[in-house]
Amino acid sequence: MKYVLTYSIFFLTLTFLLFGCMEQDESAFDKQMQEDDEALKDYFATNNIQAERLSSGIYFESLRENPSGSVVEDESIVAIRYRLQTLIGKAIDSLDSEAAPLRFYHAQKHPDALFPRGINIGVSHMRIGEQYRFYIPSYQAFDSYSFGQYLPQYAILVAEIEVENIETKEAIEQEEEQAITNYIEANSLTDVKELPSGIFFQLLEEGTGDQPTTGAFAQVNFKGYYLDDKVFTESEKDQPFTFYVGKADIIPGFEAGVEAMKKGAKARVFIPSHLGFAEGIQVIPTAIRKDFLEEHNIRDWRPYEPVVFELELIDFQ
Structure with missing residues (x-):
């Protein structure tokens, strides 16, 4: 994990x-x-x-x-x-x-x-x-x-x-921003804000105390899915994902989401691909994609697609 x-x-x-x-x-x-x-x-x-x-x-x-x-x-x-x-x-x-x-x-x-x-x-x-x-x-x-x-x-x-x-990267970013906006409207999601980092952030449950800063050791539960609601990753039960804020090699949008939360908070974060998994890997024929990537131990992240993460910041020190 x-x-x-x-x-x-x-x-x-x-x-x-x-x-x-x-x-x-x-x-x-x-x-x-x-x-x-x-x-x-x-x-x-x-x-x-x-x-x-x-x-x-x-x-x-x-x-x-x-x-x-x-x-x-x-x-x-x-x-x-x-x-x-x-x-x-x-x-x-x-x-x-x-x-x-x-x-x-x-x-x-x-x-x-x-x-x-x-x-x-x-x-x-x-x-x-x-x-x-x-x-x-x-x-x-x-x-x-x-x-x-x-x-x-x-x-x-x-x-x-x-x-x-x-x-162009700019055209793709605009297209993805529109796709995220369409998803938010279609699912009647409220209080979703675009943060300066470029992610879209929806606070689901308030936390307490301060927000984590660079160097903090964070413990996070998460579920990641695409705009078609297909889940591609999820933290294991009773085994939260841990990392040092600002010092880990993780996607920028995930880290920006955690930094916007307080201890105990839950949030939904929409991440465009330039802050997510970027270009990924394309495989054709499409029918072999999943098997081919599994064969070579490569995670099946779709190229140039926004992702959504539901986050729970359990604790940080």
Whole structure:
């Protein structure tokens, strides 16, 4: 429970697990790279496909170009639509035009913000409005991870990607603020205040005494859920979460909520993603998300979504 609220996306952990180590020795990894590349070349020759190879080992075809579109730059928030299948033509997942586009954080040093990571690597060559088809070798996809008959081990994937937009942090913050406001109104919540920290705070029960300051050792019961009321974490019964205020690596919105409370108080705190779990990790196909993250001991925090915490400040010293 100590690290349940850790403000981290685990990029380095995932990179080690899925790309550096991959539970193989170096020679086995080199062999897999060679086998994937040969399979792709055979596929291209058989189907008369002219695809370009990137230094990452990913191949691509340009299906629609847009020279006037903005380039996907490093550390962008990219919104895409996609179709995903295996190299042998088995459809896996898609995102149609009626659904909201998939958002993810694009950064060269953190390709693990999206899996299969080859998509995140590939979009750096695209502009808004363009559509590419990427051929992703297994070591840039899910490597040895499998999901029943849905996704086999060492699957080479084909992804058709359309970059719909490059979004700004400011636009996302405004959108999330509106979503929080809508939730408050829809649930007829009263006396909810926006604090200077950026969180929305509703005091449910008064406490007594002072509020905790930096360095205080706090004991807190909590329940965390999304605006669709799906609970994603909860403190264990009779085992409150403990931390030093201002000295712990926890999400800023949680700490700001605790700092606004007195001993014995209960409150509901609405936290936008920039004060919460930020970009998180995206996984497609969506059907494997929960299993994939559990397999690698990564908490299932949704990217770019506000969260709600119900807090009880039991005590602090």
